[in-house]
Amino acid sequence: MDRGAEAERLFKEGYNCSAAVVLAFRDLIEFRLGTGEEQLKKLAIGFGGGLSRQRLTCGAVSGMTMVLSALLSDGADKGKIYSVVQKACAEFKAETGSLICGELLKGPSAFDTSPCPEKRTAEYYKKRPCAELCRLAADIAQKFTEQ
Numbered sequence: 001m002d003r004g005a006e007a008e009r010l011f012k013e014g015y016n017c018s019a020a021v022v023l024a025f026r027d028l029i030e031f032r033l034g035t036g037e038e039q040l041k042k043l044a045i046g047f048g049g050g051l052s053r054q055r056l057t058c059g060a061v062s063g064m065t066m067v068l069s070a071l072l073s074d075g076a077d078k079g080k081i082y083s084v085v086q087k088a089c090a091e092f093k094a095e096t097g098s099l100i101c102g103e104l105l106k107g108p109s110a111f112d113t114s115p116c117p118e119k120r121t122a123e124y125y126k127k128r129p130c131a132e133l134c135r136l137a138a139d140i141a142q143k144f145t146e147q
Contacts, residue, residue: 011134018066021138058101072084
């Protein structure tokens, strides 16, 4: 399965960036943790928009981190997971120039920290790189989970 394409599709369906990346791996996470789609949506929702639209760490990066933790951690291996996440984040940053939502967004939307998300319109998708960032984060997560 092309997890990146699935994450991009889910974002374009209306999921936030973090949920789109996490849900692109829902089958594997469900198998590993016994956690279903509804629980994963609840877990990821607050990370969208750079931690609840504060424009901090990119929600796609947060989703990537949740995927890597869920699929690669035994729950006690902080050093191992930190190392994997740092490598994945370095790859994301090398490709995009930043891990920060506000820096990745260009224009006025980078400064919009209202808790009310914008409506998903054609114009919304034109001015944001988020769908592509979801694809990239999921592609990176897929690479690390398949090693």
